[in-house]
Amino acid sequence: MTTSTPVLPPTGTLRPLGLDEVRITGGHWGERQAVNAGATIGHCLHWLEALGWIGNFDRAAEGAPFERAGREFADSEVYKLAEAMAWEIGRTGDPALEAEFVRLTERIGAAQHADGYLNTRFGGPGQEPRYANLEWGHELYCYGHLIQAAVARLRTRGEDAFTAIARRAADHVCEVFGPGGVERICGHAEIEVALAEFARATGEARYLEQARLFVERHGAKTLPEAGFYYQDDVAVRDAEVLRGHAVRALYLSSGAIDVAVDTGDTALLEAVRRQWDRTLARRTHLTGGMGSQYQDEAFGRDFALGPDRAYAESCAGIGAVMTAWRLLLATGEASCADLIERVSWNVLAGAVAPDGRSFFYANPLHQRTADADPPPDAALPHVRAGGRRAPWFDVSCCPTNLARTFAQYAVYLATADDRGVQLHQYAPAAIDTEVAGKRLALSVATAYPEDGAVTVRVEANGGGERTVSLRVPAWAEGARVTGPDGTARPAAPGTYAEVTAAFAPGDEIRLDLPVAPRWSLPDPRVDAVRGCAAVERGPVVYCAESLDLPGGDLDELTVDAATAPIERGGRVLVAATVHDRPDGWPYGPAAPEGEGKPVELVLVPFHLRATRGPAAMRVWLPQE
């Protein structure tokens, strides 16, 4: 049986489940998947056609010089959408989408050269030669997304014309970039993680070896200048922290974990783990957002985490999930699933509008002014991405990347091992898998995170004693777990609460997580938010929007973090003061306070920001 899942390591602590084994049956993430299928995938197809990024393949296939549309990496958007379609077809079997996929496959395949080379920007008549610009050309990056789409296809439908295209491309890459060939890397990591998984999906060891070579070549300075930007400054196994372009860094980390797991290279795995731990402690925003600098779309230095210029790119959120998921499978540590949850709710969920047709490229935690909406029918320059979601960007990596992630999202909910099933993310779901060769089927009912109760019902158990493990998030002080015998016990935050029994159908396990809104304070070394507090509710970060402070100015707010936030009528409220401070030279012997007026401040989930209209917004609220 092929497991229809994007990451399938041969070894590890936990075994991932496929889309055929775990389904989301409702709730927030069910709605997300429905909107993704019903709106986002079609929206992306529309834009890729309208802008000519799919058309590039048709014109390249004609073999004459043409004016190519889009940036160097435009091909990759088509591949990422193909991956989204492939998972979606795997999930729902939608025949219309299948027909669309087949048409897209034909158009892509027509542009492939006889030797497997495939790129609409290089190597054709009148174009720059192949691999003339490895640092910025993105050719290998594009192959990476082609190959990841092929993995999705292989694991949902098996071999077809699409996977054949990817095989030819992967073989070509091994020939050109293998030992004795062009011993360099691509300026944007992605080929590593793709080839490693393609090796798992096809059984071709040469792909893993080529992934390993690419990982090991990072730091050999085979690209010109600015090595840290594309992680060419230091070998992966020698680095201390994630750095440079955040998406590149996280994709590379994912590939390095895969290579480490498949080659038994524990030193490499430990190296990535070390970098990850320091990145979480010193380079990650409250939302789980990574990449604190607009400049270079990059990780900033340790503790450089300004909320207003946080880039926290949507695609870096996806990269963080990719890395955390691989570490979770390898180690089984709850903190990895905690991070996936944090990023899912506070980066991914907010990066796409509720209607699935507009997107945030960057996800800063502070929007200083209420920017006007971007034009509804134009691609927004991504570096100008401001306060509202836009339908498309000049560099438009997030829409298709989000589409493929939401289509596959069910797999992140649960895993299995020889003892039982582990629940990592809580949503209404149906799980039907095998444990030690025997069926174990569970259903999950929950209104989490609005409500902290998660009920797991055993639907079938073909084996005897089984262990169901439920993640207790690190913030969940006071959580309790109740076994099928009705006995409740405390569940320690930051671990998995295990319930072991010879389960019978109808048995229920219940986890109660404390989801009352709470204040969170920053590490005192995070300079930019010193003296501030933020509200979280379960995994959901909250924010203040100027819409809820009519006539007021978010710059003039202070809050009383000694008083707990309250929940009233489904709304989260905190005690605050609005000041009226005079302008003048802003530095002096004393900081004059203007007159203060007490207000009860409404907070809204960060992922729902900017959905009611243009608004100033802030997550971190200055304390009085």
Add this chain to the structure above:
Amino acid sequence: MTTSTPVLPPTGTLRPLGLDEVRITGGHWGERQAVNAGATIGHCLHWLEALGWIGNFDRAAEGAPFERAGREFADSEVYKLAEAMAWEIGRTGDPALEAEFVRLTERIGAAQHADGYLNTRFGGPGQEPRYANLEWGHELYCYGHLIQAAVARLRTRGEDAFTAIARRAADHVCEVFGPGGVERICGHAEIEVALAEFARATGEARYLEQARLFVERHGAKTLPEAGFYYQDDVAVRDAEVLRGHAVRALYLSSGAIDVAVDTGDTALLEAVRRQWDRTLARRTHLTGGMGSQYQDEAFGRDFALGPDRAYAESCAGIGAVMTAWRLLLATGEASCADLIERVSWNVLAGAVAPDGRSFFYANPLHQRTADADPPPDAALPHVRAGGRRAPWFDVSCCPTNLARTFAQYAVYLATADDRGVQLHQYAPAAIDTEVAGKRLALSVATAYPEDGAVTVRVEANGGGERTVSLRVPAWAEGARVTGPDGTARPAAPGTYAEVTAAFAPGDEIRLDLPVAPRWSLPDPRVDAVRGCAAVERGPVVYCAESLDLPGGDLDELTVDAATAPIERGGRVLVAATVHDRPDGWPYGPAAPEGEGKPVELVLVPFHLRATRGPAAMRVWLPQE
């Protein structure tokens, strides 16, 4: 008599003095001028030759296609150096420099087209056509610096071959961009301020009219997209605050003030003043640095003033001095001179190394890690500008800009009006001018700001009763002024202390400024430094460097701002604690403090940072 000064408005509150009327005779700024003359100008000449940026003119003159060196605006560096040389020749009469200037003039002139067009990047064989790319081509920007150099030459030596080149270029600009011509602007303001001054220097009214047209065209959206970046989003007279690229914004403001003054357009003057006031209150760092974003080298939003990603470009400091000086001449307000002092000590003085041969492009107030030195013999990519000064940059606007500013710096010390002389900046100096047609000569002796005493001695007074006005900085609470009769009285901060008498030679006036180190606190709306304090001593901002905390980590410091900083043996010290905090997920219900160890922390002037070796550095120190 022509006054040898860069800005000479026909009307205004104060009359600027020329380099022949005010000389710096020693102290910090005397040393700066000596190093500028003895090292920086030669250093710039060397690099401009070595990189071929001067050679571009030779090759353009040959009239055949050639591979041009440098960026679009490389010509402007040659012109800014020519301006530095012209002021320096005016100041010292150095014959070797004069000979160099004449040789440079010949090489520049040889590349000028018959109709006055002059640019080595456009308009030649094999090059893009003239004005094909107004938004990024910088052709008018380059003319602006050519013309400013010609102003320097006109006001120090009179008409010559150089000024003739500039006249031909200015006439060409008026013909091409005048009414009915190309009614657009340059993507980088500079032509406005240059043409307005050239009109004053030559008496040609058409140059002022052309400057006016360019100022008024800003906001008409004659350039594509991203209008705020080059101030093409809103008309100058309608804008509320400085925004977009900081250097562009400040050069444009300077030109707008000139146009407003010369055309009697008080509404335009008020508009710039309004923008300036809000920029000081909400968009300026403690150092006077402007431009808080690396992205776009731009002003950030109100109160977005993160010290670690402060760009505070050296050239924006020069632009701030240009704007403040023009406002000072127009209004006579002490706050304008305060800002010039703040920027001079904390941006300009630190932007060049004590030896005059390396430079900071950006001047952030927080350097998180001790970066290695840049290579001594390569131009550093300006966006990578890190913790140490570099000899040159790919975009190398600061070295030549600093050179021209230091060469003319004496003019910022004093002005005159019909009643007397105003002293704005305190340095050892000799002033010899006329007040209402009669000679008034003063000498200034001071070790300011190490010592707060400024003694002004009357050397000659050809008139009767005269007023000497001494700026009392806004921070100088407790200042006192003593008249020639020996009576002392309080001098109000933020004003000019006036001493009026029928001065006789040998009379002395003394100003005592309180220069003990002091804590400054930020406006509570400046999010990024909330909870921090900084030390200033007179106009000089201080910083902590990791070199003074052996084995310690600047991220782990807190200070006690309730205890005044002390001065001991010429060193400034504050009471601090070094913590040892554990790493982990950095957000939670409580911010755990590690164990603290009290230390006496040495602070050094910010302008001397990074002169002893690589170091982490911070101006804003977290309070306990």
